Amino acid sequence: MGQRKNGVCDICGREYDICKTCQGIESFKPWRTVVDTLDHYRIYLVLSEYTNTHNKEKARHDLEYCDLSDQDTFTESTKRAISEILTDDTKDDLEPTDTEPKAKTVRRKSTTKDLISKTQ
Numbered sequence: 001m002g003q004r005k006n007g008v009c010d011i012c013g014r015e016y017d018i019c020k021t022c023q024g025i026e027s028f029k030p031w032r033t034v035v036d037t038l039d040h041y042r043i044y045l046v047l048s049e050y051t052n053t054h055n056k057e058k059a060r061h062d063l064e065y066c067d068l069s070d071q072d073t074f075t076e077s078t079k080r081a082i083s084e085i086l087t088d089d090t091k092d093d094l095e096p097t098d099t100e101p102k103a104k105t106v107r108r109k110s111t112t113k114d115l116i117s118k119t120q
Helices: 020-024 038-053 056-063 076-086 112-119
Strands: none
Touching: 038 056, 038 076, 056 076
């Protein structure tokens, strides 16, 4: 009987084996406890940094050095994050919108003087 898988990759969701040595390290978190392959770890690092900094330009640049060939096997949240990073947000394609606040009509109370001048 095979050994039960004891880890789930944060990038693709695949179950994999984490060795007891990696599980026992307490001074830092070995990459094997987070993802199943080194390529997925590179992606994991890019997405982690993007989550913290929201720097799309740097994340886009860093993803160029990652192997995304098996992207169809990634979890939906990973696909969404990569898509968000790779989406160009230039606003040149958008139509301008009216951002000016609309003027409010303010009615002032009539004074006695105003009422007298209307009757004359």
